[in-house]
Amino acid sequence: MLLEVKDLQKQFNGHQVLDGVDLQIHQGEVLVIIGPSGSGKTTLLRNLNFLEHADSGTMHFADQTIDLGKPSKQQVQWVRRHTAMVFQNYNLFKNKTAQQNIAEGLIYGHGVDAKTANQKAAQALKNLGLYDRRHYFPTQLSGGQQQRIGIARATVLKPEVVLFDEPTSALDPELVGTVLKDMQRLAENGQTMVVVTHQMWFARNVASRVAFFADGQIQEIGKPADIFDHPQKQRTKQFLNALADNY
Amino acid sequence: MNSQKILSVIWRGFPNTLTLLIWSFIFATILGLALTWLDLRKNRFARGIATVYLNLVRGTPPLLMLLMAYYGLPVLLKAIGIDIDHWTRMTFGVLGLTLGWSGYLSEAFRSAYLSVDRGQIEAARSVGMPDRTTFWQIIIPQAAMIALPNIENLVVGLVKATSLVYVIGLYDLYNQASNLSNQTAGLHQLQIFVLLALTYWLLVLVIEALFRLIRRRYRQMI
Numbered sequence: 001m002l003l004e005v006k007d008l009q010k011q012f013n014g015h016q017v018l019d020g021v022d023l024q025i026h027q028g029e030v031l032v033i034i035g036p037s038g039s040g041k042t043t044l045l046r047n048l049n050f051l052e053h054a055d056s057g058t059m060h061f062a063d064q065t066i067d068l069g070k071p072s073k074q075q076v077q078w079v080r081r082h083t084a085m086v087f088q089n090y091n092l093f094k095n096k097t098a099q100q101n102i103a104e105g106l107i108y109g110h111g112v113d114a115k116t117a118n119q120k121a122a123q124a125l126k127n128l129g130l131y132d133r134r135h136y137f138p139t140q141l142s143g144g145q146q147q148r149i150g151i152a153r154a155t156v157l158k159p160e161v162v163l164f165d166e167p168t169s170a171l172d173p174e175l176v177g178t179v180l181k182d183m184q185r186l187a188e189n190g191q192t193m194v195v196v197t198h199q200m201w202f203a204r205n206v207a208s209r210v211a212f213f214a215d216g217q218i219q220e221i222g223k224p225a226d227i228f229d230h231p232q233k234q235r236t237k238q239f240l241n242a243l244a245d246n247y
Numbered sequence: 248m249n250s251q252k253i254l255s256v257i258w259r260g261f262p263n264t265l266t267l268l269i270w271s272f273i274f275a276t277i278l279g280l281a282l283t284w285l286d287l288r289k290n291r292f293a294r295g296i297a298t299v300y301l302n303l304v305r306g307t308p309p310l311l312m313l314l315m316a317y318y319g320l321p322v323l324l325k326a327i328g329i330d331i332d333h334w335t336r337m338t339f340g341v342l343g344l345t346l347g348w349s350g351y352l353s354e355a356f357r358s359a360y361l362s363v364d365r366g367q368i369e370a371a372r373s374v375g376m377p378d379r380t381t382f383w384q385i386i387i388p389q390a391a392m393i394a395l396p397n398i399e400n401l402v403v404g405l406v407k408a409t410s411l412v413y414v415i416g417l418y419d420l421y422n423q424a425s426n427l428s429n430q431t432a433g434l435h436q437l438q439i440f441v442l443l444a445l446t447y448w449l450l451v452l453v454i455e456a457l458f459r460l461i462r463r464r465y466r467q468m469i
Contacts, residue, residue, distance in 0.1 A: 051369050081375040091370035095388040095468045108384065109375025137467035157374060 001060075002027045003048075003161060008057035008068060010043060017043050018054070019216035025161060028190045032224075033201040035213035036239060041196040042088075044213065045163050048194070049083045050076045062160065081109060084154035090164040092138040092153070096147075099125060099134040102153045102177055110157060124152040128182070130204070144175030151182050153179040155191065164195040180206075200243065204228055212236045248435050253427065253442050260423035264450075266337060267409045267419060271344035272402060278345060279352030286357055297353070304350030310411050313343030317415040340412040344405065351401050359394035360386065392468050399458040403451050410447075420446055 003025040010018035017040045025031055046052040048059075048072065056067035062082065066075045084105075092101045102121035106112040112120070125131045128148050138146055147167055154162050164183065168176045180199060184206050187193060197203065198244050201243070203210050204224045213219040220227060220236045231237050286297035304312075315341040321331050363386050371381035410421035418426070424443040428436045 013380060049373060050371065077375065077377075080372060083373075085370075085373035087366060087370060087373075089366055091364075091366040093370065093385055094364075095385065095392070095465075104371075104384065105376065108377065108380045139467050149265025153374065 001025070002062070004060040005048070005068075006058045006060075008044070008047060009055045010047060010052065011055055012041075014196065015215055018047065021057070021216070021218060023211070025192060025194060026208075028192055029208035030187045030193045030195065030206055031209050031211060032207035033194065033196045033211045033213050034198070034200070034203055034239075035219075039214045040216045041213050042165050044097050045085075045165050045194065045196050046159075046165055047125050048083055049080055051085070054230055081157075082160045084157050084162050084177050086147070086154050086160040086162065086164045087165045090138070090143070092141075092146050092150055093174045094138055097135050097137055098130065098141065101138070101149055102156050105157050106155060120156055120244060121152075124156050125149075128152060143171045147171060147179050148182055149176075151179070151186070155186060160195060161192045164193060164197065166196055166198065168197065168199055201227075212239065215241065248431065248438070250438065250442060252464070253424075253435065253439050255448060256371065256427045257420055257424050257439070257443055260418050261418040261446075263337065263412075263417060264409050264419040267340050267412060267417075268402075268406060270341045271348060271405060271409075274341065275348035275405075277351050278349035279356055282349060282353035283356040283360065287360065301350050301353060304337045304347055307347070309344070309347045309408050310349050310414060312347045313340065313411055313414055316343035316346060316467075336412075336417045337372060339415055340409075340417050343412075343415075344408060346406070348401060348405055351404075352398065353420055355394045355397035356390070359390040359397070362393045389468070395458065395462060399455070402454055402458075406447065406450055407410040407455065429432060 001024055005021060005023045008018050008021040009016070009090075021044060021086075023044075033044070035041050036119070041051060047057075047068070053071070055070040059066040059068055061079060063106050064075065064078065066079070071079075092098075093104065096104060099118060099121045103114070103117040106117035106120060107114055122131065122134060125134050130145060130149065133141060133145065141149070141187070148169075148183050151167070153161075168179050171179060176199070180202055182203070183193070183195070187206050195202070195207070210224045210227040211223060211233045212219045212227060212233070212235070214235050220231060220233045227236065228240065231240060258310050282297050282300060285293045287302070288294055316454040317336075320333075320339075320342070321461045324331055367385050367389065368381055371385050372378075376384070409419055412419050413425060416422075420443060431439075
């Protein structure tokens with residue numbers, strides 16, 4: 001097992017958003033988290049790399065054990081260096097070009113020299129077919145291009161786990177496919193991924209496991225076919241039925 | 248009296264106007280950044296200092312700032328044994344304008360800093376960028392671009408405010424013109440002041456062109 005979280009608790013203004021979450025992430029797996037909006041999926045993801053700080057809980061990550069309620073600065077920095085996040089709104093650095101966006105994390109977060117970092121960034125852009133856009137600023141790129149660069153920015157760091165927070169929900173429908181293809185390619189290359197998404201096609205076809213998350217807890221977790229075709233919990237059935245009614 | 252003669256007299260004040268503008272802007276920027284830093288501290292005492300200063304500055308006319316700097320500060324400092332009587336009028340002029348514009352600039356800096364998308368900071372943290380690097384590499388450049396239109400307005404305001412230094416007897420563009428008008432017993436008053444207005448307008452046009460250049464250079468960033 002690569003990463004394990006036990007009894008993760010998080011409150012916002014007295015409202016229990018994460019209510020004792022237990023989660024295990026295995027090396028090389030794609031764990032997709034689905035569930036209703038506002039149920040705490042994003043908060044769970046943000047707690048995994050300390051963009052939010054949990055009230056309590058424990059994390060075992062590689063050989064480290066971290067008290068999530070009181071992590072040290074070094075532990076926070078260590079986790080951030082071994083994970084990477086892809087954001088719903090891309091969050092590319094607005095004052096940096098496409099290439100700089102990919103290189104900056106290597107230079108300032110991982111101590112890679114600028115020349116090597118820029119070579120890696122350029123190669124990543126070539127792999128995406130976006131090398132001719134390397135000097136473009138985010139405002140000059142489409143949403144799909146921005147998100148693909150956001151994914152490259154995360155994966156160029158060679159993180160143990162990439163966390164995806166609804167990576168396609170801000171995109172035009174016609175751009176969703178290219179981003180999902182990049183993610184699928186990553187999964188095929190053995191990248192460990194945790195993906196919060198409403199893209200059920202991705203959950204069914206790419207995920208190793210699917211977790212249904214509601215009311216601050218993982219209600220049910222299993223192989224995609226088990227969750228989608230034979231859900232055990234009433235809450236999961238309700239959610240999937242509601243989805244089916246919409247299509 | 249022909250226009251060329253009038254302009255040659257008025258333009259004798261230009262070096263003083265330019266000196267006032269440049270040094271006041273530089274010092275006001277430094278002081279404004281320090282005030283913003285204090286204002287954004289968690290420490291209530293630091294925030295308190297910034298709040299009192301900003302409120303005082305906002306509530307006081309720039310003319311009064313100049314008068315207080317020129318007449319009040321030497322008296323105040325003499326009381327604690329510091330003699331600044333030998334300071335030039337230019338120094339007091341720069342000081343008076345700096346006091347006022349540091350407050351206005353600080354407000355522009357603060358609102359720009361707070362306008363930087365928090366997602367940018369989260370993205371920097373998520374790639375392991377230390378907070379100090381995030382501040383200098385991501386937040387400051389973006390905040391500067393956001394603040395630019397406000398800074399431009401304040402510089403244009405500062406150009407016009409330099410004309411207030413006549414109250415401390417400093418010969419800038421306005422004081423040269425006013426003096427010329429008095430010497431000619433108001434005979435060419437309208438002609439003198441129209442030419443003065445055109446001079447200020449020209450100066451503002453140059454400043455606007457400079458800011459336009461900066462905006463054009465970095466327009467893709469925001």
